[in-house]
Amino acid sequence: MVISLNNNSKYFIKTSQSQNVEPKVKLSKNQKLGIQLTTAAGVLGSLAILAKTSKNPYSLKISKMVSTPFKDSFLGKIDYNVKNVLVVGAGSCLGGLFGGVLFDKNKNNRQAKLREALVQYTNIAMPIATVHYMSKLGDIFANKMLKGGNFLKAIAPIVGLGVGIVAGNRISNKLNQLIFHKKDNRPVELTDMSAHLDDICMTSQYIVKDNILTKSASRFIPLALMVAGCEIGKKQEKTN
Numbered sequence: 001m002v003i004s005l006n007n008n009s010k011y012f013i014k015t016s017q018s019q020n021v022e023p024k025v026k027l028s029k030n031q032k033l034g035i036q037l038t039t040a041a042g043v044l045g046s047l048a049i050l051a052k053t054s055k056n057p058y059s060l061k062i063s064k065m066v067s068t069p070f071k072d073s074f075l076g077k078i079d080y081n082v083k084n085v086l087v088v089g090a091g092s093c094l095g096g097l098f099g100g101v102l103f104d105k106n107k108n109n110r111q112a113k114l115r116e117a118l119v120q121y122t123n124i125a126m127p128i129a130t131v132h133y134m135s136k137l138g139d140i141f142a143n144k145m146l147k148g149g150n151f152l153k154a155i156a157p158i159v160g161l162g163v164g165i166v167a168g169n170r171i172s173n174k175l176n177q178l179i180f181h182k183k184d185n186r187p188v189e190l191t192d193m194s195a196h197l198d199d200i201c202m203t204s205q206y207i208v209k210d211n212i213l214t215k216s217a218s219r220f221i222p223l224a225l226m227v228a229g230c231e232i233g234k235k236q237e238k239t240n
Contacts, residue, residue, distance in 0.1 A: 010021035011045050027104060027234060038230030042095020043222050046088045050078065050079025053201035078217050082132050089124035089225050109236045115176045116235040119186060121230040127164030134160030 027035075051058040051074040056133070058074040070076045080083060100113045137157025142149035167189045177183050 006116065018027070025106065025158075027236075029105040032230075032234060034103040034231055035096060035233030036226075038099030038102065039092055039226050041090055041228060042091035042093070042098070043226055044091075045079075045095070046091025047075070047222060050084055050087055064187040080221050080239030082128055085128050085221065085225075086125055088222055089121060089228065092225045092229035093121045093124075093232055094229075096120075096232035099229075100235065103233070105234070106236070111180060111182070112237040113232055113235045114180060115180055115184065117232045118175055118179070119169075119221040120232055122168045122175070123165075124225065124228060126168030126171065127161055130160040130167065131157045132160070134163070159179035195197065 047059055051060065054074070065073065080088075095118050097113055101110060106112075125207075135153075135157040138153050142153045142156075145152065165188060169186070173184060173186055
């Protein structure tokens with residue numbers, strides 16, 4: 001009888017534990033669409049803030065925006081420097097996080113989304129900062145060199161991009177471990193590369209000034225940064 005009771009107790013313990021664990025459920029198309037919309041709203045909100053706080057503030061009236069040629073609009077003229085990219089990236093990440101919490105009803109996934117938000121924003125901020133400052137450093141040394149100055153100026157932003165991508169991934173993993181006590185060891189993923197369109201454009205502009213190709217490509221930076229927010233919103237906790 002004792003053995004039977006012990007076996008039964010083990011059975012009941014296992015049953016109660018399994019009942020407390022919410023199974024992982026894939027997000028539906030409507031949930032993903034909702035996350036995409038909140039991410040887009042976050043990006044548009046950031047762009048609106050930048051437009052109104054620029055040296056020559058732009059009107060946000062729909063009629064005015066529609067009647068203005070694209071090349072004369074804020075989106076056509078904005079320079080995606082470090083500050084502007086960080087603001088737009090923040091809007092994407094916050095919009096995606098809000099959408100994820102709103103549309104993903106499984107509360108167990110919320111910390112996973114917070115960790116992913118930290119990873120994605122670090123992936124946006126770190127490379128663009130290293131490209132910028134490595135380029136500045138390259139200019140300083142190049143001006144003091146008699147030979148090889150042009151090569152150094154060209155290679156410095158490329159080195160900065162590589163260092164920023166790797167450093168951003170490692171720093172975000174370490175921060176997640178310190179803040180959330182979760183050791184993800186998350187590798188650099190293919191979707192992370194979308195956030196580096198701004199870095200690639202900036203890197204190209206440091207190498208070749210006033211490049212029409214990179215300036216045209218930079219117009220798609222807000223769309224590329226939306227991927228970061230969508231990844232945050234869709235992130236779910238791993239289950240064994």
